[in-house]
Amino acid sequence: MTTAQETVEYAAEQAPRLRWAQHAPEVYKAMIRLDTAARQGLDPTLYELVKIRASQLNHCAFCLDMHTKDALAAGESVERIVQLSAWEESRHCYTGKELAALELTEAITVLTDGFVPDEVYERAAGQFEEAELAQLIAAITVINAWNRFGVSTRMTPGHYRPGQHR
Secondary structure (H helix, E strand, O other), X not given: OOOHHHHOOOOOOOOOOOOHXXXXXXXXXXXXXXXXXXXXXXXXXXXXXXXXXXXXXHOXXXXXXXXXXXXXXXXOOHHHHHHHHHOOOOHHHOOHHHHHHHHHHXXXXXXXXXXXXXXXXXXXXXXXXXXXXXXXXXXXXXXHHHHHHHHHHOOOOOOOOOOOOO
16 A cells, blocks of 8 residues: 555755855854854844744745744744744734834845835834844844855755754
């Protein structure tokens, strides 16, 4: 007897274009240090939600794999992770502080108008102390850099284990 899972044939896994960290190890180490510095003082759950949302916007499968697993390991709910792609319609799932962070994440990640709107910044500034807001902006900026490495080199998702790169 065969099971449904045995009859499913998945697409072949693509190899990454380039293992950039091996070829630019000093840049990789600097990114790790920057990421570590950026997360200081931020709530770990908020940090992962921001990383997931930016990675969704940037279509970075590797970072989505990593940060959803890290968020789940840290106790985040599946429901809140699933709803992130539609957070504006699922506002009731998030705190005011998380909503301000998600809105700021989108504004910084998608600079289509060339700036972060004043009202978005002010909502975030109303939820975060200045030092924490500076850390949040740093964390959003760092995940956007990671996403660009992941997308441009087509880093392969699916093999990350929670906490692997800490």
